[in-house]
Amino acid sequence: MNPLNLTQTLARLLRPHPVRREDLSSYLDGRLAPPERRQVEEHLAACARCRQELEELRTVVRALRGLSQVPVPRSFRLSPAQVETARPAARPTWAYGALGAASAAATIIFAVLLSGDLLTTNGEEEAITPEGGPPAALMGRQAEEAAEAGEGLPAEADLTAEEALSPEPTVQATPPPVPSPPAGAPPEAFAPAMPAQPPEAEEAERPAAAEEDDGGMGRIALRVGEAAAAAVALAALGGLLVLRRRRART
């Protein structure tokens, strides 16, 4: 082949194609707006490759349209016995109401507990650890863990809303004794980080445990309560989503 011709051919092949395959398929179905249709037609007049592809797509569609219908192997008429079990069920409106109320109540309890927790934590930090002692260190480590665990989030982004809110993760969210998970972090995100607690952090906790008074126990109870409320709220929300999805599927 003449080098000049070869260069021209390569240049033509490498040039961005003005017509996308999707346009050819839509053109075939008459689904292009007049300006786009004109553009495709002008291109087809000049491009043998696209003409060939369009012809082949047309053949595919024709072949599929001609696909003969397979006869049914039996009748699918419903018998009264089948229908007895399939009789339209009353919509579980009570379930919607109950789950909605449970979710709202748990969210309110969570909010009240959290604000109480934040208020007491701030006061104690000032009183017990003016120089950033154990509680502040704990909070800081939780934030770090949450940030580290956050790196795993893109992989979890594939979860559907239902999977993300299903009751299973909330079981993991049930708090270990100390420290409690950050309320907003995804349960899976912090769960694996718990066993990998650095030894320094454990040491940092000991003085706090030694000095633990009724207030410390109260805070733990508060956090258990927070996590439980969050878990109930998420479980109820998950239940609502499942119900809505089931209803939407028909």
Place this chain on the structure above:
Amino acid sequence: MAAPPQEESALVARSQAGDLSAFNELVEAYQGQVYNLCLRMLRSVQAAEDATQEAFLAAYRHIRSFRGGAFRAWLLRIAANACADELRRRRRRPQISLEQASEDQERPLDVPDSGETPEDFALRRELNRTLQAGLTTLPPDQRLAVVLSDVHGLSYDEIAGNTRVSVGTVKSRISRGRERMRRYLAAHRELLPETIRHMK
């Protein structure tokens, strides 16, 4: 054969009032289309039978939620959901689909039409088999879009409503599905009848 629209509306209304015989007339009218959609999606006679029965039961159960429009598209949507459930089950237990595939492989799907010569029948059966094998290579969302569009003749809008995605997504799925089919048939053109064997 589908009933005329007016007759169909009357049958739907009677079904909504709990008249099982009216619903069974709708079953008779559409069981071929529902069964074939399930067969194209699942490629297993047994699974298609189960999904078809499941779809009609679900349709009867929820007939009151049908608010008019194309009954056929509504029914095919329920069938598509039954197929999606089955495909999900298979993903969880892959051995089921393997067992069903080997079980169904030998079962003849096509029967000769009246007046069809044995040669024509053999050609048609071969073409159907190749097309079905090509469809099986498509991802389920593209397969559903192509089957609803090109086999069942649903419009883009009906498919969008059917699969709860935008018309743009439907367009793209159909285009990608057809492109895969084009490549598959081009790669297996020795199995195609003379009329479409020229594909490159």
